[in-house]
Amino acid sequence: MQKTLVITSLLSIGLLAGASAAQANNLVFCSEGSPAGFDIAQYTSGTDNDASEPIYNRLTEFEAGGTAVVPALATRWDISDDGLVYTFHLRPGVKFHSNKAFTPTREFNADDVLFTFNRMLKPDQPFRVAYPTEFPYFNSMGLDKNIKSIDKTDAMTVTFTLNKVDAAFVQNLAMNFAAILSAEYADQLLAVGKTRDINQQPIGTGPFVFQRYQKDSQIRYKGNKEYWDPSQVKLDQLIFSINTDASARIQKLKKNECQVTLNPRPADIASLKSDKSLHVIEQSGYNLGYISYNVEHGPLGNVQVRQALDMSVNKQAIINAVFQGAGQLAQNAMPPTQWGYDDTVKDAAYNPEKAKQMLRAAGVKEGTELTLWAMPVQRPYNPNAKLMAEMLQADWAKVGIKARIVSYEWGEYLKRTKNGEHDIALIGWTGDNGDPDNWLGTLYSCGSIDGNNYSRWCDAQYDALVKAAVATSDREQRISLYKQAQHRLKDQVPITPIAHSTVNQPLRANVEGFKVSPLGRNNFSGVSIAE
Known part of the structure; x- marks a missing residue:
């Protein structure tokens, strides 16, 4: 049975109209700022990371609510005895999103991994030449100097060879900057001279498909019905309502105009905890x-x-x-x-x-x-x-x-x-x-x-x-x-x-499955609204 949220909340931010809004299984997240873009390898802020998180996967990812690394687009990996060669075995059957301008003709494979990392690694990579940008995480961790080569063993196997041991390498690849992009989409954008669309019209493999973005207002995503792990897609629509004012975010939460928000003012925490329609998750900050x-x-x-x-x-x-x-x-x-x-x-x-x-x-x-x-x-x-x-x-x-x-x-x-x-x-x-x-x-x-x-x-x-x-x-x-x-x-x-x-994370009491990340990310995989 579909869940129902307060219809006025959706109308108030101009997201839906008509009776259909009352029937939608949606969640509104009161975020605090506008992302600079969605090509997340370019950016480092929490605002940017939150906005890209629904769209993408990485080879490895962090477990929900923790820092342990788990398989994602790689089902497993092997490390050579000298610690310099990492072999990733890729997940079969993963589909990329589509949009009005792009429909993938194949599933995720090693070519996408090579494109993603070679764009960051090689200044003369054609897409990077056409769309010059910087990669602050990749470079600040020295990956630009330490990755010697990235090779495709076969369509579903990729090998990274390092110049020296990097004890944090697998953890690094679980970070947002390492989101895997579609090489096929990049080729299409390059061919038509629209390379910057990779930043504004993103294509990923994640649990939510990007729909549209209005700066200082909203970001809309829809649940990915073809996601490789269907158990993680429990929402029809995910909406980021952008509100820079903390008081405004809290009022929207209390009125059920959003179901999750972030970064309450310390002075608001006591009243939030006393509101029986809300739940405040508290944990030590990392x-x-x-x-x-x-x-x-x-x-x-x-x-x-x-x-x-x-x-x-x-x-x-x-x-x-x-x-x-x-x-x-x-x-x-x-x-x-x-x-x-x-x-x-x-x-x-x-x-x-x-x-x-x-x-x-x-x-x-x-x-x-x-x-x-x-x-x-x-x-x-x-x-x-x-x-x-x-x-x-x-x-x-x-x-x-x-x-x-x-x-x-x-x-x-x-x-x-x-x-x-x-x-x-x-x-x-x-x-x-x-x-x-x-x-x-x-x-x-x-x-x-x-x-x-x-x-x-x-x-x-x-x-x-x-x-x-x-x-x-x-x-x-x-x-x-x-x-x-x-x-x-x-x-x-x-x-x-x-x-x-x-960290105090406020949300409506009927939100289920939301876990506070010690890494400061707001992830809506597996999140739902109770009846």
Whole structure:
């Protein structure tokens, strides 16, 4: 029997009209922002990842609600004794989506895997030449340098050969950037000169088929009736209702105008938990909110200046005001829920007077102005960046630094900070794959500059440690190296860690099958609405 949602909720966001709306088995997700596009290999934000998640599969994927890797478009894989060759055996019978301009003539096979990864690996790959773009995840993890070759053994077998051991390789391939694209669709777009449609009219193999996108309004998907795992498709329609205001999202949830939302303000959590029509899933956050110092800008290249700014931040006051009981003070560059975390890494004591002296000794004049960029969106790792920026502005005024607060639309914010336009930026991270390299390599290594290294910090000693750690499969050896790297990073202060937050996920009580991902993704596979 079909499920029924409140008809006014669908009409209110202009999604359906007429009596048919009352009969539809639909779920509305109140998302917080517009994605930059759907060619997910180009993007890194949670907003972009959420928008692409329904459309695609990867060779490997993370289990629902966890970080363990499970088979997806690869049913199994073999690893050579030297750890350099990975052979993936592909799933038969998988169909690509179709749209008005494209109908596939074949099922998923090895050619699609080769196209997906060779486009990222080879600058002269024809589709990449026609549609130039960057691949920040792929490059920041060093896959562009470490993948020696990708070969098709037969139509359903692909071999990746690496230059050196990468202990996180299988986990990396489960991340969104590794979504498998249709080589046949790409060939068609290339032939008609519409390569950019791969970003705006996406084709995948996932549980939902992309229908349309209206920026700042909605994204619509329909359930994929030909999905290779039918048990994961329980909705006829999945609709993203884009609402940048947290209060508006909560009101829509309470009125049943959406059935799942995200990132509630800490002040709203108590009322959400008291509403019997709602359910709030709570779990420890696998995240970090932090301040990033652009070491390429003026005085911030001086480690003493960064140390001074760091010790003049009143972290506890920020956590009390911004997180309101839903945050834990962070001292390290990754969360304590991550294996390899070193609990001997400690903050310098809060000491504005000493900080002021250090700044003067470093030649920084009283009244020096620095830009402080504040995120325009809410994240579990930073539920109110504007307030945090204002508190930092007051903290740094006490030591003679004039912080000028800057903000942009989220996509523009990410683009500009990755380009290094900021002096200091508020940013954060939710882990992607359960491996320490996803923090210590992806966020702070030399190779991640122009990607997710917003500090643009490149330290040879640190880089050698994280490279050595990911190049061995011996976990104890990896932990030892990562602990050394954590101490080096703490000494050099490219960032000031602020908080790890508790994740609170609100949804209607009749939503079934939704699991909170520790990786910060909102996945609607297997989700349904109860009668």
